[in-house]
Amino acid sequence: MIAKKLGVFSAVGLVLVLLLAWAGPALAAEAKVVNVWHTETNAASRKAIDNIIKRFEAKHPGIKVKAEALAWGDLEGKIMASMAAGSPPELSHGQPITCAALQAKGVLLPLDEVVAAIGENNLWDQIKKVGKFGKHYYGLVHAAGTSLLIYRKDLAQKKGLKNPKTWNDLLKAAKALTMDTNGDGKIDIYGVTIPGDNLFINILMGELIAANGGKLFDEKNRPQFTKTQMIQALNFLKELTKYMPPGWEGHGYRETFANMYGGKAAMMFQGYGRGASLIEQYAPKGWASTDYYDVWIKPHGPSGAKPAAQVDEETWMLFKGSKHPKEAIEFLKFFYKDPEYLEYIQSVPIHFFPITKSLRKNPAYLNTPMVKRWKGWLDVQQYYLEKDLAKPTLIIEWSDMNNKPYLMEILGSGILKDMVMEVTKEGVPAEKAAAKAQKRAEELLKMKGYLK
Template sequence: MKSRLFATLAAGTLLTCGLSGCSFLGIGSGGPVTLKLVAADYGTTPDTSSQKYWNHLAKQFEAANPKIKVDVQVFSWSDIDGKVAEMVKNGNPPDLVQTGGFADKVAAGQLYTASDVLSIDTQTNFLDSFNRAGNVLGTQYGIPFAASSRTFFYNKAIFRQAGITQPPATWDDLKNDAALIKAKVPGVTPYALPLGPEEAQAETSMWTMSGGSGITDAAGVYSLDSQQNVDTFNWLKQNLVDTHLTYPNPGSVDRQNAFTDFANGKVAMLDGHPTLLQQAHQGNIDFGTAPIPVKNAQVKPVSLGVADWMMAYSANGHRNEIRTFLSFAFNKDNMTKFDQEYSLLPVTQDTLAGMTSNNQNAELKPFLDALPSASFYPYGDPAWDTVSGRIKTEIGKAVQGDPKTVLSDLQNFAVAEAKSKRPQ
């Protein structure tokens, strides 16, 4: 689904919002304050770069708030963390950073809490599940900015060729459907299992949750080597990999490659996020979506929620100005415009309600419905970035060798990292 830009807000509306924010916060009559905003690029070409969105937003904000300037820098996802670290090291820290994680910055004592820089109206407008995911030791630091969730995609044309009438609800259904597809539709990978380094932590999360466990337990403690997870990867190895119902070496397959194969009619089933809707349409694929299959009827339906975050750095002391800008940036119209431009899902209640009621977003309904109850990565753990990185490089071995050994090694690494990076 190619994004549809909403009409730009009328200048009068922006002016009212901005001035009310300034008045409420009591910003004085001194010289202009410049906020330094660093953001990740969601675009794929110069024409779709997020730089254009943020430049436009900054211009509108500055018109309504002449005593606050916003200097915007947008970097690729591969560069942004290094660029921000360099700024901090050189004594030139940003005020706001929009990227993928926050807990390590909390451990380093670099951030304002969310309540420091959000008005009550702004903070209570976020979906509760995202506010909780932004917590570190019970205090919210991560400010949700954009979201994605996952659901099951299947190729209807391939299903018809294989004589399959409905999507699988359980793992046994999936295995049986995959076997039919292998037998009746040659040249097609029945189920994509992308455990390559691009996003293996997502596929791992979905399979462990659908097996009744997860990367962490209910208390947020790493549980990578739980018996349920060992059973899950044994099942994958024995029923999908060893029987040649997925790629020969899932650990070498990235998520985007699996998406491309699905959009080219070469994959019959996989778990995907909203971007795949657009790719599948571009490939003229007759596809459907359904809940992610679970181990059995005793396991509740699952959905993985993935969030990107805004974080507010405290070093420059611009708390009030940051609050004014965030009140503006997170209003419904601005958030809707960004989400629809980049095929993302909303993190605020009013944006979710607006997108859900819009018939143009009918295909997004399974993703939108999943957001309020979605499960998330352990974002609040300062060790998550390094643990996630290790999962990306190692988890593919769990369906090639001994799952218990691989998961035990990952668990030991995760526990040690969490202990070493725990705030003192």
């Protein structure tokens, strides 16, 4: 009987051993999965993120990171749908105004632990202001890239043009750089180009109002579209469009940059460091340098005293209701360590301005070939950041980050773009177009409960 029982126990033990052996891979496959959504769809950045993930997973065998690159047009909708379904990702990029709106709704978790690991004093002051709400960080910028006024240096030198200080100076430069180069009576090079899509028009209007000493909304959330600063900005744009390529209003960012490197435009008002890579790819042979494509500090308006720039700095956001927020925090800590972060920054080195002072001073970063070639572009970006002249889309004052959670809805409404197009393309007087936009914005904010 004892032998029989021992035989049974041995058989059971063997079965258990076999079950454990079979289940081992399955159990290992059940690692904690951290879902990461980001907006860097270019191949170099995707590869850098994949490499960082591989090294992270090697050091954290119980964690798997699943990264997904999403176009901007898809990201916002996917975030909202995931929250509605109760299954948000652990981490996602989002515009600062998106971060502000979601933080106001109480759906984000703080990233203070990540900031502490980086060292708060190691962050640029501008970066701190973007994601900090009250005493906590609910957003942390992945990298910063300010807008740039890019110009054809060779043509400007031939015309004897200097950095325009005012909007009027810029109009004069645009006129001088609009040229018929072969004498056939047709314009070959236009003075300036800008993207005409909704996002970039919103970026542009935020910049212009800031550079003209104005506001988009007052402390009571009332639109300020009919104020002098807005009327001046609209009339400035109306004049500036005289020197833009036909069809500019339908051009996206890539098409606008094609105007620059293709020799069709001499200035690009809404340029970014990412464009240096496009210039190196597509500009005529021997032209891919700051001898031909350089940057000026942006001018200010008649009611302003200093320039303003927009900064492209999506924040990482950590979502309540996600399955593995602690593991997501560990991933972000790893992501911002200099060896890892350096690879990410080097994937788009002129647009990805590092958020850490330590990496900006790191010889490995400074010796990046592209950083050396386009140093002046980075110096201007640092000037904007250090002087507190660069702010996120539609943010005029830093208090707007906390007090105006409706800015994402204003951007999505198309109100500002419609106003600009009415003035520049349809010939509607600035005052009339502004009054119409004012009414539409007031109605939207009343409907959303932000304006009484």
